[in-house]
Amino acid sequence: MTVYDLALQQLINGVSLGSMYALLALGFTLVYGILELINFSHFNVFMVGSFVAFYVLEGFGVVGQNTIMTGLPLVGVLLAALAVTMLVTGGIGIGIERFLLRPLRSVKGPAAMILTIGVSYVLFNIIVLGAGADSKNFPNPLPPIAFTFGEVVLRMREILIWIISLVLMGGLTYFVGYTKLGKAMRATAQDPEAARMMGIEVDRVIMMAFFLGSALAGAGGMIFGLYYNYTSFMIGFSAGLRAFTAAVLGGIGNVPGAMLGGMLIGLIEAFSGAFIATAWTDVIIFSLLVLVLVFRPNGLLGRMAPDKS
Amino acid sequence: MLLQMACPAASLPGTDNDNKGEQHMITRRSTFKAAAGVAAAAALGLPQHALAADKILKVGNDNSFTGADAQAAVRIANAVHMAFDEANADNAVPGYKWVVENFDDATATAGQYDPAQGAINARKMVSDPSIVAALGPSMSGVGKAMSPILSMGDLAIITMASTNPDITDPKFARQYRPKGKAIYFRTVTTDAYQGPNMANYMIEVLKAKSIYILDDSGAYGVGMADAFEAQAKKKGCNIMGRDRLDPKAADYTAVLTKIKALNPDALYYGGVGQAGTKLAKQAYDIIPKMIKAGGDGMVSADVLQGAGFPAVQGWYATQASPHVAGSSDPKVVAFTKKYFDTYKMYPDDYSITAYDAALAIIASAKKVNAEGKPVTRSAIRDMLEKIEVPSLQGLVSFDANGDIKDHTVSVFQIEKDDKFPLNDPGKQYAYRGVAPQS
Numbered sequence: 001m002t003v004y005d006l007a008l009q010q011l012i013n014g015v016s017l018g019s020m021y022a023l024l025a026l027g028f029t030l031v032y033g034i035l036e037l038i039n040f041s042h043f044n045v046f047m048v049g050s051f052v053a054f055y056v057l058e059g060f061g062v063v064g065q066n067t068i069m070t071g072l073p074l075v076g077v078l079l080a081a082l083a084v085t086m087l088v089t090g091g092i093g094i095g096i097e098r099f100l101l102r103p104l105r106s107v108k109g110p111a112a113m114i115l116t117i118g119v120s121y122v123l124f125n126i127i128v129l130g131a132g133a134d135s136k137n138f139p140n141p142l143p144p145i146a147f148t149f150g151e152v153v154l155r156m157r158e159i160l161i162w163i164i165s166l167v168l169m170g171g172l173t174y175f176v177g178y179t180k181l182g183k184a185m186r187a188t189a190q191d192p193e194a195a196r197m198m199g200i201e202v203d204r205v206i207m208m209a210f211f212l213g214s215a216l217a218g219a220g221g222m223i224f225g226l227y228y229n230y231t232s233f234m235i236g237f238s239a240g241l242r243a244f245t246a247a248v249l250g251g252i253g254n255v256p257g258a259m260l261g262g263m264l265i266g267l268i269e270a271f272s273g274a275f276i277a278t279a280w281t282d283v284i285i286f287s288l289l290v291l292v293l294v295f296r297p298n299g300l301l302g303r304m305a306p307d308k309s
Numbered sequence: 310m311l312l313q314m315a316c317p318a319a320s321l322p323g324t325d326n327d328n329k330g331e332q333h334m335i336t337r338r339s340t341f342k343a344a345a346g347v348a349a350a351a352a353l354g355l356p357q358h359a360l361a362a363d364k365i366l367k368v369g370n371d372n373s374f375t376g377a378d379a380q381a382a383v384r385i386a387n388a389v390h391m392a393f394d395e396a397n398a399d400n401a402v403p404g405y406k407w408v409v410e411n412f413d414d415a416t417a418t419a420g421q422y423d424p425a426q427g428a429i430n431a432r433k434m435v436s437d438p439s440i441v442a443a444l445g446p447s448m449s450g451v452g453k454a455m456s457p458i459l460s461m462g463d464l465a466i467i468t469m470a471s472t473n474p475d476i477t478d479p480k481f482a483r484q485y486r487p488k489g490k491a492i493y494f495r496t497v498t499t500d501a502y503q504g505p506n507m508a509n510y511m512i513e514v515l516k517a518k519s520i521y522i523l524d525d526s527g528a529y530g531v532g533m534a535d536a537f538e539a540q541a542k543k544k545g546c547n548i549m550g551r552d553r554l555d556p557k558a559a560d561y562t563a564v565l566t567k568i569k570a571l572n573p574d575a576l577y578y579g580g581v582g583q584a585g586t587k588l589a590k591q592a593y594d595i596i597p598k599m600i601k602a603g604g605d606g607m608v609s610a611d612v613l614q615g616a617g618f619p620a621v622q623g624w625y626a627t628q629a630s631p632h633v634a635g636s637s638d639p640k641v642v643a644f645t646k647k648y649f650d651t652y653k654m655y656p657d658d659y660s661i662t663a664y665d666a667a668l669a670i671i672a673s674a675k676k677v678n679a680e681g682k683p684v685t686r687s688a689i690r691d692m693l694e695k696i697e698v699p700s701l702q703g704l705v706s707f708d709a710n711g712d713i714k715d716h717t718v719s720v721f722q723i724e725k726d727d728k729f730p731l732n733d734p735g736k737q738y739a740y741r742g743v744a745p746q747s
Contacts, residue, residue: 001570009569013562064617128417133376135586135615151569155594228559230590230615232377234420234583238557273563274570279526279553281563 001151009152010270016158016227018266019165023220024243025250025258026172027093027213033189033253034209035105037112041096041119043240045214048123049089049221050231051131054138056081062139065229069141077141082164085222086215092123093214097207120236127233135232138225161223168219169259172212176255181208189253242269245289251299260300366405366674366684368393368667369434371445371455371466373422375415377583380610381659381734382447385469386411387652388660389444392667402674405684410440414451421556421583424528427451428458435462442466442670442689444663448581449473449500450528453485456493460486465690467494467670469663472605472629473532474501477710491711494693496662496669496702497629498716500529503604504536504579506718506744507627512544513745515600515625517575519547521568523588525556525580525606533604534579540747541577549573556584565595575600582606586615593620605629608657608721614732624723625741628658632719632740633702641701655735658719665700672698718744 001009024046031039060077061067069077096119104112145156176182181204187195188205196202224239225231246265250257265285272284292300370389372382393407412430416423427446434440435458443459443466446452452471459466476485476493486492511517520541524534531553538548549571552564561584568576576599578588585607592601593616602625613621633641634657644664648656656664673692674684682688697706706714721738729736 001572003570006566006570009566010563013560013566017560017562065619125417128375133379133417133420134611135377135582137615137617153595224559228587228590229617229620230559230587232420232615233417234376234557235559238555239559269560270563273561274567277552278555278558278561278564281558282555 005151006274007271008149010274011267012152012154012158014267014270015263016161016266017269018263019161020220020223020227020239020262021243021246021265022259022262023165023168023216023223024239025246025262026169026255027217028244028247029250029253029255029258030209030213032247033255034185034192034206035101035112037101037116038244039096039210039213040113040116040240041123042116042213042217042244043236044120044123044127045089045092045096046217046221046224046240046243047231047233047236048092048127049085049218050138050225050235051127051136051221052088052218053081053085053222053225054136054231056084057139057141062141064137065140067139067141068143070143074141074143078160082219082222085218089218089221090211090215093210093217094207096214097210102203124233124236131233133233135230138229138231140226140229142226157226161227164219164223168216172216173255175212181205185209242285245285249289249292249299251301251303253303254299254301257299257301364405365408365439366402366441367408367410367437367439368670369412369430369437369440369443369445369464370409371412371414371427371430371434371443371451372447373415373451374411374413375417376419376421377586377611378415378421378447378581378609380732381470381657382415384610384654384657384660384734385445385447385663387648387654388656388664389667391648391651392664392671396667396671401671402678402684404678405674407671408439410437412445414446414448421581422446422448422451424450424454428454431455431458431462435459435464440464441674441684441686444469444666444670446471447659448527448529449476449532452476452493453528456485457487460488460490460492463488463490463492463687463690465492465494465686465693467496467666467693469496469666470605470629470659471495471529472497472500472503473529474499474536475528475532477712479710490690491694491707491709492690494666494669494707494711495713496666496700496705497605497659498713498718499629500533500536500604502716502746503627503629503718504533505540505747507577507602507604507625507720508537508540508544508546509747510720510744511575511577511600511602511625512541512546514742515575517546517573517600519549519573520575520577521549521571521573522551523564523576523578523580524551524553525578525584526553527556527580529606530578530580530584532579533606534577537577537579547573554580554584554588556580559587561588561591562595565591568599569596573599575602578603578607580604580606582609582611582615585609586612589616589624590620600625602626605659608659608734608738610732610734613723613734613737618725618731621723622725626721626723626738627744628719628721630658630662630719631702631715631717631743632658632721633661634658634735635740638701644701655729655733657735660735661701665698665702665705668700669693669696669698669705672696716746718746720744
């Protein structure tokens with residue numbers, strides 16, 4: 001394997017990893033953009049998403065690495081699992097917003113943020129108690145098709161992850177940019193007070209942001225499971241922290257910024273692991289974050305959040 | 310799953326941490342009563358055991374009951390409880406009754422063992438006057454945190470699985486046994502043998518000429534990989550690199566792709582299941598044909614289940630003890646049968662070393678009692694240094710540092726056996742022989 005092969009392979013690894021972080025980072029950014037709230041429960045909504053997908057796939061009879069599907073059944077099962085996962089995690093997001101955060105919305109200070117940390121631990125422990133603390137062998141129905149270029153391998157699941165992420169991110173960009181509710185979202189992000197005066201139902205917009213963010217986290221969780229064929233109650237923290245870093249790096253509140261940040265973190269993780277040492281990955285990621293914040297305090301593409309002063 | 314795992318522990322005597330004060334009171338009162346009884350008996354010339362039949366000897370059993378290593382901990386705890394239940398049934402130490410209290414050194418936040426929790430457990434054990442000896446932990450990181458506290462409390466502990474050599478090394482005596490006397494005993498040998506012997510095996514038997522080494526940044530994993538690396542270098546093997554995995558990270562494809570590019574003959578991993586599971590899974594995709602090996606951290610139900618077949622197939626792993634489980638020795642056969650009948654799972658080698666550790670404590674207490682002395686912490690500790698215990702793995706005895714005198718390291722390879730549960734470490738690891746000692 002030459003250096004070029006290695007670099008190309010890491011590019012594939014990094015983009016896959018980056019897509020996952022980007023999906024997760026979008027959830028942080030959507031909520032922050034509108035409420036200026038860092039939603040730490042997002043970490044474990046992602047983790048719950050991977051467990052929902054795990055059980056849905058097992059429900060379809062896909063167990064471990066032994067059930068291979070092809071053609072229409074494969075597409076059907078994957079789409080169904082993705083839809084159920086996104087609906088369930090989206091529902092969790094709405095629940096968190098409606099029943100836990102809305103009563104606190106008028107409270108100043110960090111109370112809401114602390115609450116999201118609490119919710120994160122509740123989700124975490126529900127999974128530990130309900131599903132067990134052992135690592136799970138995530139069902140993998142994908143046929144073992146791979147394209148090889150020299151020694152570089154591009155697998156079916158990587159292509160699948162790229163497709164799912166592209167479709168979801170494209171859909172979100174379209175939604176935020178061109179639909180009525182998306183415009184309402186942007187308006188609320190700019191100035192909630194004025195938006196309300198223009199007749200926008202701010203509560204609905206906020207709920208939508210939580211739904212979308214959590215649904216994307218759920219999709220991220222399912223992708224995580226398909227990519228690593230593994231899930232456990234632990235996966236939320238390290239992926240969540242990196243995705244949050246990605247959101248800040250790209251400019252929190254900024255939708256394209258979150259995608260860019262996620263990609264960057266994924267690529268850095270892949271390349272530093274191959275060309276420096278895995279032990280240094282976190283040092284590099286977080287040093288870069290510090291540097292970016294020192295020189296561009298609003299992140300790479302600029303921060304977008306309501307001006308509430 | 311956790312509920313399932315918690316059940317054997319919860320149903321066992323002495324797991325309840327509440328009502329501590331009450332327990333103490335009862336213990337104190339019964340001690341007082343017993344003492345009065347002994348005095349009265351002595352005065353009347355009656356045989357003592359008739360009156361002092363329910364004096365309690367408590368044993369603290371520390372292990373990682375939450376997270377990645379929970380299943381291994383349950384297998385160990387089962388053996389411990391079995392040994393003490395048998396001792397109670399046989400009245401092994403006349404006049405005393407054993408009670409085992411489980412302590413969990415893992416936290417949900419860490420997702421695996423947490424040395425800080427181990428230190429808390431050690432303090433709890435030391436401050437409970439009814440605890441006369443301790444068993445565990447499985448994790449060297451925890452052992453390092455517990456040992457100094459136990460040393461100050463003069464409470465001997467026997468580990469059935471933790472293998473980091475520093476804890477018992479006289480070089481570090483001031484750190485790990487500030488009181489000087491051996492406090493951390495083992496019924497397994499250490500990574501000072503486990504790592505190097507496996508290096509010998511990989512170079513001499515598997516003919517590996519170049520090796521890449523990974524560890525999981527824990528005390529055990531780093532120590533193991535260091536010892537392995539030193540011996541492999543000494544034997545002239547080409548060490549192509551060394552890297553460290555973050556057990557909480559999910560993605561190891563970067564470093565594995567790098568290893569693929571370097572193309573060594575073998576990969577050696579020092580560490581436990583949390584990183585090991587993900588490593589096995591991703592290594593199967595990226596370097597399927599390379600020889601892959603780990604230490605006893607790769608012998609676990611969690612690795613078998615989380616990584617699953619075919620990813621784990623072919624991995625080598627070691628145990629820092631002679632391979633006894635599954636032997637045709639009638640004692641072992643009887644043990645295995647009883648264990649399976651009681652707990653519906655097969656014991657592995659560390660269930661056996663755990664059982665042996667419990668036997669050593671029981672034998673020490675028995676001998677102290679037979680010499681007519683009161684069974685106290687320090688009496689048991691002193692006796693452990695001298696005693697030779699017939700056990701499942703043969704005659705167990707400890708050197709002046711607490712290490713077991715036998716240094717056998719056994720090599721296993723994961724080989725799918727459809728006849729048994731695919732997550733049963735007692736059945737899916739095929740024995741490959743004893744690793745050559747240097």
